[in-house]
Amino acid sequence: MITNKLLKIGFLTPLLVIVINTVAFCNGDQQDKLWYKHAAEYIKADEIMIQNAIEKKETFLEDYDLRDVATLKLINAPSPTISVLEKLLKSKNAQDRKVALVNIMVRNIYSENLFKTILGGYDTNDDFFIRFYRYRCFKFLGKDKIRHFEDKFLILLSLENNGSIIISAMPTLIEIEPSKVIPFFVQYFKSSDRGLRLASYVYLKRMGEGYLNDVKSILEKENAVEALNFIKEAESGKKPSQRNEKEK
Structure with a gap:
């Protein structure tokens, strides 16, 4: 009996140590780190900026400065490890997830496994900033690195319906094989989201005039009149009108 008890204790002790260490990690050890605190300040500054924009407060410059200060403080703080x-x-x-994404985004931290983790944890129910920062992390990657993730990236982007988040992914989108992304831009031009349409026009122009023509050809075949009128107005230099109804 005593031997059995000792064996059980010997088995459980390392298990308890693992559990205790895991709980300690989750319960705030990292929150005391400067890189965590300053990333949290960055997130808060973004939240304030968006809230003030929604309320139409004329505080953009002040809000941007607030985030800029948080950015500088974060860059100057010791960096977390990739495993953390x-x-x-x-x-x-x-x-925790937002803090990790902000550190990766601001510091341009990269490892293949890290970015697989970023894409692997995607949930359409995640809050705005988790989804927004996730795509922003890919902005600094070159074409060679993006190629490792582009299929998964596009699958997840196809599930996204928030225009601002889609726009945050566009710097990466235009680095992917054009034949894979043209259908995305076709759909975005058919959206009722004026900001998404404008961003689509700007980024397609960056890809090249030929790709914009490819999109226009598809829209013509689909008789997407409103989308074509929007592009025509944008090309003429006029302010494109806003549509209230989404084209099917």
């Missing part, structure tokens, strides 16, 4: 970032990305705590 991976743990935060898998956390059930939304703030």
Whole structure:
């Protein structure tokens, strides 16, 4: 009996240590780090900026400065390790995930496994900033690195319906094989979201005039009149009119 008890204790002790360490990690060890605190300040500044924009307050410059200060403080703080970032990305705590994404985004941190984790944890129910920052992390990657993730990236982007988040993905979108992204731009031009249409026009122009013509040809075949009128107005230099109804 005593031997059995000792064996059980010997088995359970390392297990308890693992559990305790895991709980300690999740319960705030990282939150005391400067890189965590300053990333949280960055997130808060973004939240304030968007809220003030919604309320039509004329505080953009002040709000931008607030985020700029947080950015500088974050850059000058010691960097978290990739293993810590991976743990935060898998956390059930939304703030942990946002902090990890902001650190990756601001510091241009890269590892293939890290970015697989970013895409692997996608959930359409995640809050706005998790989804927004996720796509922003890919902005600094070159074509060679993006190629490793582009199929998964496009699958997830196809599930996204928030115009602002889609726009945040466009710098990466135009680095992907054009034949794969043209259908996305066709759909975006057919959207009722004026900002999304404008961004689509701007980024397609960056890709090249030929790709914009390809999109126009598809829209003509689909008789997407409103989308074509929008592009025509944009090309003429006029302010494109806003549509209220989404084209089918």
